[in-house]
Amino acid sequence: RPLASVANDDAIEAAAAARAPPAGDTIYAVSSGQGVVAGVTVIRVSGPQAGPALRCLLGSGDAEQPFPKPRYAAVRRLIAPGPGGEELDEALVLWMPGPRSFTGQDVVELHCHGSRAVVAGVLGALEATSDVLLSGSGDIMRMAEPGEFTRQAFSNGRMDLAQVEGLADLLAADTSAQRKQALEQMKGALSTRYAEWRKSLVKCLAHAEAVLDFGDDEDDVVEDQVYNDLVPRVRALRDELESALLDGHRGEIVRDGAALCIVGAPNAGKSSLLNQLARRPAAIVSPVAGTTRDIVEGVLDL
Known part of the structure; x- marks a missing residue:
């Protein structure tokens, strides 16, 4: 990333905090x-009510459904709260109490089967669980906004702004070069x-202020030594x-990629060239002129 993207971190963090939902x-x-x-679909719950919500989904007082140990995967039946206790799925459950979690808060992950019916049932059970747990308490348990788990991690000091940008780039990576660059930034x-x-800047500033504040009171030899040591450091840093x-700038090119357009006369071999680059039959190849009339696009990892 260019320096400009993180040059004003304090202002960006303050603005993000102002827009953030209640912690x-x-x-x-x-x-x-x-x-x-x-x-498999992963459903994540993060916040102070994550643990109690999991207890509700495991079924109250069921000895065969003990609460899982922290950071140990356990297979558990997920049961809808309320009368009847309908079984929703058998899932792999992870309990990660904060602050040692991705978001810095208590986190539950439910690795359940990925059908639409199962996912809708578990999300509906979490909504019903919030009604049971938080009735009259004033606390809130709700669906997360896009990117809100990462925002929690940022707000709780688990990631800084550069790491958040790296994570976003990693999730959008199409090529191995993009993946490597984003992973390094995220780490x-x-x-x-x-x-x-x-x-280095703070150290150079301290030396410069010392020369300005006390230069008249010190030996000129000492002042010259400090100055001669300071100037090369500042130049090297620059x-x-x-x-x-x-x-x-080069990193931006890797992240965003380069747009190329193959242009030429009919039957010049544009489709054949595209297929060779894409390593697949992306376009129809025919001796008849004008076969490819629509725009054909492809992503290449060169």
């Missing part, structure tokens, strides 16, 4: 992709680099920042 809310949502029928490589720059700006 005491318990939120839940499908965290493994919306609208996808799959073998904190960029944040560590910024912290080192800040440390060169490193300029190099990082260039790297940031």
Whole structure:
């Protein structure tokens, strides 16, 4: 990322905090992709009521359904709250009490079967659970907004802004180069680099202020030594920042990709070239001129 994207972190964090929902809310949502029928779907619950909500889903007083140990996967039946206690699914359950969780709050993950009926049933049970748990308490348990689990992690200090941007890039990565770059940023490589720059700048500033404040009271030799040590450090730091700006531009190209258009006369071989690049029959190849009339698009990992 270019430096400009994180140059005003304090203002961005303050604005994000102002827009953020109350920290005491318990939120839940499908965290493994919306609208996808799959073998397994992950439903995440995060907040102070995550643990009590799981207890409700396990069924009150059922000795065969003990509350799982922290950070141990356990197979449990998910039971709808209320009279009758309909069984919704048999799921892999994870209980991760905060602050040692992705969001920094108490987190429950339900790895259930991915049919629409199962997912809708479990989400409906969580909504019913919130009515049972929070009736008259003033607390809130609701569906999460898009990206809100990550916002909780950011608000609770589990991720900084650069890591959040890295996570967003990782989720959108199409190529191995994009994946590698985003993963490094998400793991904190960029944040560590910024912290080192800040440390160097603070040290240089302290030396400069010392020369300005006490230069008249000290020996000229000492002042010259401090100055001669300071100038090369500042210049080296400036060169490193300029190099990082260039790297940031290259990183943007990796992240966003490059748009290429194959243009040529009819039957010049455009479709054949596209198929070779895509390594699949993306376009129809025919000796008849004008066979490909629609725009054919493809994503290439070169």
